[in-house]
Each structure stands twice: as C-alpha cells, then as structure tokens.
Amino acid sequence: MKQKFLVIAMLICSCTNTTWSQTEIGSSRIISSQRKIIIQSQDKIIVHDKKRIAISDEDKKRFAGDRFTESKFAQLKKFEARLLSASGSKIKVLDKKDIEESTLSFYSIYNEHKTKYYSLLHPTLPYICEKYKKYELKSSFFLPNWDPQWGSIDVEYASLEIVLESPVKFKYVNIGAIDEPQIFQDKKGHTHYKWEVRDVLAYESEYHRTPEATFQIGVKLFAEEFTLEGYxxxxxxxxxxxxxxxxxxxxxxxxxxxxxxxxxxxxxxxxxxxxxxxxxxxxxxxxxxxxxxxxxxxxxxxxxxxxxxxxxxxxxxxxxxxxxxxxxxxxxxxxxxxxxxxxxxxxxxxxxxxxxxxxxxxxxxxxxxxxxxxxxxxxxxxxxxxxxxxxxxxxxxxxxxxTPVSPAKDNKSVFTAHVSLTTARKAKMQGKVVFTGNRAVGARQGLWELDYTKQKKWFANRLAEKAGDVRIDDLAIKNLKTTNRPLEIEFTATLNYFAKKAGSRMIFKPRFFHNIYYDGEAPEKRKMALYNMTRFWDQDSVTFSLPFGYTNQRDIKSDSISSQFGKYFSRMKPEGNNLLWTSTFVSRAREIPLNEYADYHDFMTVVKKQAGTKFVIRKLKK
Incomplete structure (x- = not known):
C-alpha cells in the first residue's frame, strides 16, 4: 500500500497575508511555525503553513527548502520563500525556476504523482528563511498529523489551528507534553481548535529507539466520517x-x-x-x-x-x-x-x-x-x-x-569454520553458515538480486568487517530462492592481517562473523523505550589451527551471562595444536520498556565486553 499520504502528515502549510516580523538572527532555530487547516467539507480541506527560521549553521541550510507530493487527492496551490538578512533586507526570493519536479519511483510503472521541491541556498550565513505553503486535500481521510518538533532544530513557537467551516466530525490525540486546544467560535459561527507550544527542543534520537518515539509532541488527527471517491x-x-x-x-x-x-x-x-x-x-x-x-x-x-x-x-x-x-x-x-x-x-x-x-x-x-x-x-x-x-x-x-512474534530459536544463524593461522598473520579458512527465519530473510534480501561477484563482496563484508583485507576464494549458496528451506552458504576465504604481532606473540579476536554491537546510552540519560527488530540466535563454532611453533597461552577459558533478555556463552578450549572456540548469543529482548532499560543495559554491556575477548598465542623458544 502506498505510503506517501503518511508523508503529508509531516508537510507544511501556512496562513496568507502575514507580516513577517524582524528579529536578531542568533542561533539556528525555528522562530515560529504556524499551521492552519480549514475544513470546508469532507472533500475540501485547505492547509496553510508558515515558517520563519533562523539559519546560522552550515548543516541547517537544508531547512531553507521544502517539498510536496501531489496526487489525485493532494494538490499544491502555492510555494513562497525568501531569505532575509538580520536587518530585514531581501537576500534571495524563491523563483519558479527554483522549483523542481520529479515523478521517479523505482517500483512504479504508472504514476500520477509528482513531487515538487526546492532548496533556497545562499553561501553567506547567517540569514532568516521565511517560507509559506498552501495545499488542498480532497478528502478528510488524509487529515495531516501535526508534529511541531521539526527535525534537529529548536522551536521557539508553533501552533496548529483547525477551522470547521463545515460540521465535519474529527478526533484528535495529543502526543507528549501538549495542552488541550483552545476551542472558540468566530463571527461567522465557525468553530476553531487551536494548539500552541513554546520552547520545543530539537529532536534527539537514541540508540534503537522505538519507531513511534520519533513523534514526541504534537497532535494526531482522524476524521470520524469521510468520503473517498464517493465511498x-x-x-x-x-x-x-x-x-x-x-x-x-x-x-x-x-x-x-x-x-x-x-x-x-x-x-x-x-x-x-x-x-x-x-x-x-x-x-x-x-x-x-x-x-x-x-x-x-x-x-x-x-x-x-x-x-x-x-x-x-x-x-x-x-x-x-x-x-x-x-x-x-x-x-x-x-x-x-x-x-x-x-x-x-x-x-x-x-x-x-x-x-x-x-x-x-x-x-x-x-x-x-x-x-x-x-x-x-x-x-x-x-x-x-x-x-x-x-x-x-x-x-x-x-x-x-x-500477529505472533517468532522465538529466537526460529531465527538462527549458525557459523562453523576451520581456520589455519599462518606466521604471516593470515587466516585461511573454510566454513559454512546456515540461516533460518528472520536471519534467512535478511540474508536473502542482501543476496537475492546480486551476481556472483557482488555476492562474494556481500559475504566478505559480513565475514570480517574490521579484520583487514578479505578475499573470498569460493562461495556456494544453496536454497537462495527456495524459501521454505534454510539458506546455506559454503565458502573458502583468506583474511590478511587477521592477527596482530607483539614480539613473540600473536593476538586475534576469534569472533569475526557474528559481531555484537551495542551503543546504548547510560540509563540515567535514556528517555525512550528500546526496540530490536527481531529475536535471534547466533551460534559459532570455529577451530583454529596454530602456526608451527606457536602455542596457546591459556587453558580453557569461558564466559557466560544469562538474564530475562537473553544469554551469552563462549569458550576457548585447546585441542592438541588446535583451539576450538564456541559461542552462543541468544537475544530474547525485542521491546524493552524504559523501566527495564537499566537491567538490559547492564546485560548488554557485559555481553559486549565478553564478546570482544582477544586470544594470545606465543612462539615457543627454540
């Protein structure tokens, strides 16, 4: 189903015949943002949007632009914009030739939609951008949500005003720290709803925040009754x-x-x-x-x-x-x-x-x-x-x-390999990885349309993202397009500079396929729930053959931790002149509410530390 009407909820519109006040420019921020939605009937809604933005930083120049996607149900009526100096003198005014248009879509073959957009740029900072947009929606079905926290920039003042020129019923949901609207009637008897917010801080994301957390303050709108093409x-x-x-x-x-x-x-x-x-x-x-x-x-x-x-x-x-x-x-x-x-x-x-x-x-x-x-x-x-x-x-x-949530055991990635280490720090390996469930879906998405050369490159990136030069000598993929069976990849590869040398010792990380990443904030700084896309089970079994004349410096070493969020286990065990390394990481945590985040953070911090363990082998003295 097409998604661009969801984008309309984020678009901007404005009030006409507005006098722009002058101000000192100061730091980059939205000085004022005003949206007015005039509901004339179920089939005619006029939206105005006006913004006044102080731009003092190079990375905030993008706010002096706009876009709108037209369709059968959404038509752009007006784009206006200008750049002003601190004194109020005009630097640049939007011209028709500045507005570009695109109908391109990778998956579309017939497309009635077109996106109009512009970027009003000037090399010398700072300046004020004043921009205005007016568009018409031809069904109350597409009432736009209001999100005044507009990107990574502070907002001094923002307002949403809904004017009912026709008694169209709608529902609203206040999101975040926003008061109930003022409700009043004008001289014509039209009912107005008006929301206002002040001093809204720029949106700051967090590690793996839930998708809905991006909408932190604003109003969601739903028409209780609507008409769409006569339906x-x-x-x-x-x-x-x-x-x-x-x-x-x-x-x-x-x-x-x-x-x-x-x-x-x-x-x-x-x-x-x-x-x-x-x-x-x-x-x-x-x-x-x-x-x-x-x-x-x-x-x-x-x-x-x-x-x-x-x-x-x-x-x-x-x-x-x-x-x-x-x-x-x-x-x-x-x-x-x-x-x-x-x-x-x-x-x-x-x-x-x-x-x-x-x-x-x-x-x-x-x-x-x-x-x-x-x-x-x-x-x-x-x-x-x-x-x-x-x-x-x-x-x-x-x-x-x-819908159900699959357990971790249904989403496995099982990696087995034999690795021969050389005195030149290389790792020559032969192995196999088997994917099931969501792990298979992710791998198939990456490999599906690739030719053999690009498949080898994809696997090389997965095999040793940070382990030096990688050469895939051979790659055989089984069941790529037989989705009811596990996806299997057999390979031979050479990793240059796999180990580091320190005198008579070589140091290497046994984990080079299932890397474990975690960069969550300290619990006292966290404000949002955490979301992992899927539960999963990653398993490794790697035999390392040591170079001639080298030996392991440690006996059996193992690490383990278990909690409600999952479990981690790893062990390095000497077997003659070989080392057998096994590891299992099970993540059962998909959505972690804020009140459980501290425990999850502690668990993952330990897992990340243990997963980064390095092993040392040393050259025997003659």
Missing part, C-alpha cells in the same frame, strides 16, 4: 472502518472468469493448498506500484493481476485471496503498519495503515502471508510484521488482531 466511510469503530474497506474493494477481489488451475488444489489438505498457492504467487508475480485511481487503498481487479502478474501489496494480497477461494480456502485482507514504521493505536480507529497482507484463519491456527516479498518463507512474514496490530477485514466482524 462514504467512518472511523467510529474498527468494524465501521473495515466495512468501508470492504465497500471500497467491492467485487475487485473476485474473478469474473475463474481460472481453472486452482481448483485442482482442493484435493490437498488445507494448509498444503495455501502453501502451494503461495509458492505460485512468489514464483509468478512481482511487486510493482501502479499509482492510478484510488491507488493507495483500492486494489485493481484480480483478473488484471492474474493477466499481468504484477501489483502492489493490496493487489497481490487480493489476488492471493481470490486464488485461495478457487481452491476452497477462505482468506481475508489484513491492513497493517509494519513495526519499523510505528504502532497502530487500537483506541483510535482510522487511517493508520500503509500495507496489506493476506490472512487465513484455520481452526487451530492462523496463517499470515506477506504477498510482496520473494524472500519470505510460507507463513513466516518479515520481522516488521511480527507483534503488530493488523485490521482483519471480515464482513460483519472486522477487528484488530495481533
């Missing part, structure tokens, strides 16, 4: 929103001339039917965006998808549902918002989605089918669709359902 809808409840979507889809999810080939699957058990048809979908179709009509929400007729063998998420999901129906299996669309984008708030029904999947309820289980990704296995959606609220769209009983 009347309601967000009074998830049931009513689902009913609207069913009406929008209509008969487009039904074959006019049912293909005969899918009926043959009826002789198989139900789950096998679903799996076989899902495999056909992956083999024969491809993901393509077609931005025509109500392109972000309404699917194209399944007969077209069957003929063309391409479509976007809603097209391919509806096609999957239609094929399953011919095979005697009932399935439904599931509207989703992947976890890496944010979170669907169950208390506020409405437009919170940007993706669609197919859902197959069974008596003892539910199958979740991601229909746009060739790299995902059957009933194993990518990590971004785990543990999320999905609107299961069913006639008479649409409701939010929570």
């Amino acid at each position: 009347q809808g309601s967000s009074q409840s998830w049931q009513s929103f689902g009913d609207w979507y069913i009406d929008l889809v209509g008969t487009r999810s039904n074959f006019k001339v049912p293909p005969v080939e899918f009926a043959a699957f009826k002789k198989l058990p139900v789950e096998e039917r679903v799996q076989n048809i899902y495999q056909l979908l992956q083999e024969k179709t491809r993901y393509v965006q077609i931005y025509l009509g109500i392109d972000g929400w309404q699917p194209h007729p399944v007969d077209e998808i069957h003929k063309n063998q391409y479509g976007d998420c809603k097209d391919l999901s509806m096609y999957m549902i239609a094929m399953l129906e011919q095979a005697g299996v009932q399935a439904y669309p599931g509207l989703a918002f992947p976890r890496n984008y944010g979170w669907v708030d169950e208390d506020y029904p409405g437009n919170q989605f940007n993706h669609c999947i197919s859902v197959v309820p069974l008596p003892s289980d539910t199958l979740w089918l991601e229909c746009t990704a060739d790299v995902t296995a059957f009933n194993n959606p990518p990590a971004g669709l785990e543990g999320v609220n999905i609107l299961l769209v069913k006639p008479g009983s649409s409701r939010l359902v929570r």
